[in-house]
Every structure is written in structure tokens, then in C-alpha cells.
Amino acid sequence: MAIERTLSIIKPDAVAKNVIGQIYTRFENAGLKIIASRMTQLSRAEAEGFYAVHRERPFFKDLVDFMVSGPVVIQVLEGEGAILKNRDLMGATDPKKAEKGTIRADFADSIDANAVHGSDAEETAKVEISYFFPALNVYSR
Numbered sequence: 001m002a003i004e005r006t007l008s009i010i011k012p013d014a015v016a017k018n019v020i021g022q023i024y025t026r027f028e029n030a031g032l033k034i035i036a037s038r039m040t041q042l043s044r045a046e047a048e049g050f051y052a053v054h055r056e057r058p059f060f061k062d063l064v065d066f067m068v069s070g071p072v073v074i075q076v077l078e079g080e081g082a083i084l085k086n087r088d089l090m091g092a093t094d095p096k097k098a099e100k101g102t103i104r105a106d107f108a109d110s111i112d113a114n115a116v117h118g119s120d121a122e123e124t125a126k127v128e129i130s131y132f133f134p135a136l137n138v139y140s141r
């Protein structure tokens with residue numbers, strides 16, 4: 001399987017729960033390398049731009065409100081099949097439906113406050129990585 005990069009965000013609920021390190025350990029134990037990382041508080045414009053694909057969805061305002069409610073930690077993960085591997089580690093969007101042992105099953109409270117974001121495909125990973133880490137030249141590998 002190819003070495004991929006994916007964008008991951010530890011959302012405000014998980015940062016508030018003080019589980020950044022526990023989530024990073026799960027990435028590392030799964031063989032994913034954290035190759036870029038920063039903590040930030042998203043502006044509304046940044047959150048709206050990031051989730052622009054969901055702009056017409058009924059949950060869009062709640063999603064943006066939540067994403068700007070506190071600091072987040074944004075990272076680029078690299079490894080074999082990183083995109084799917086990260087999605088597997090995260091578990092289902094709704095933590096009630098997430099498999100035991102996944103990040104969302106263990107740390108998330110609701111479909112809104114669901115602990116982590118992860119890119120869902122190669123194309124979205126590229127766009128999302130350059131959205132938050134424009135200096136990382138992910139196109140030239």
C-alpha cells in the first residue's frame with residue numbers, strides 16, 4: 001500500500017478533555033507519523049472554509065459554532081494507507097455507532113462533539129493539508 005498523508009484535527013471537546021497525548025499515541029502505535037502539528041483557535045471564516053462542502057447541510061451552523069468553541073490541534077499524519085487507517089482509528093461519525101476501541105467511541109460524547117476530524121479521500125486530504133499547512137509541499141512527491 002502507498003505511503004499517504006492525511007489531515008487530522010483534534011476537536012475542541014477532546015482538547016478540553018486533556019486527551020491530546022492519548023490520541024497522538026494511538027496514531028503512533030498504528031504506525032502513523034505526525035509530520036506537522038499546531039494548536040490554534042479557528043476563526044469562523046477558517047472553520048466555514050474548511051467545512052465548505054457541508055455549507056448547505058442543516059448541521060452546518062452547529063458544526064462551525066462547535067469548531068470555533070475552543071482550541072484545536074491540527075496535524076498531518078503520514079504512513080501506509082494513512083487516510084483509511086486514520087478513519088479506522090477514528091470510528092464512525094456518531095460515537096454511539098463507533099466500534100469499541102476507536103477514538104470516537106472512547107473519547108467523544110455526541111455526533112457534534114466527536115473528538116476528531118480526518119480527511120476522507122486522497123483528493124480531500126491534499127486540499128485539507130494545504131488549507132492548514134500551505135508551506136508543506138504535498139504535491140511534489
Ligand code: RTP
Binds near residue numbers: 112114116117
Ligand atoms: P469529519 O469530517 O469531522 O472528520 O467527520 P466525518 O467525515 O465523520 O463526518 P462528515 O459527514 O464529514 O460531517 C462533518 C461533521 O459534521 C457533523 N455532523 N453532524 N447532525 C448530523 O447529522 C451531523 N452529521 C455530521 C459531525 O460533527 C461531523 O464530524
Ligand code: MG
Binds near residue numbers: 118120
Ligand atoms: Mg468528513
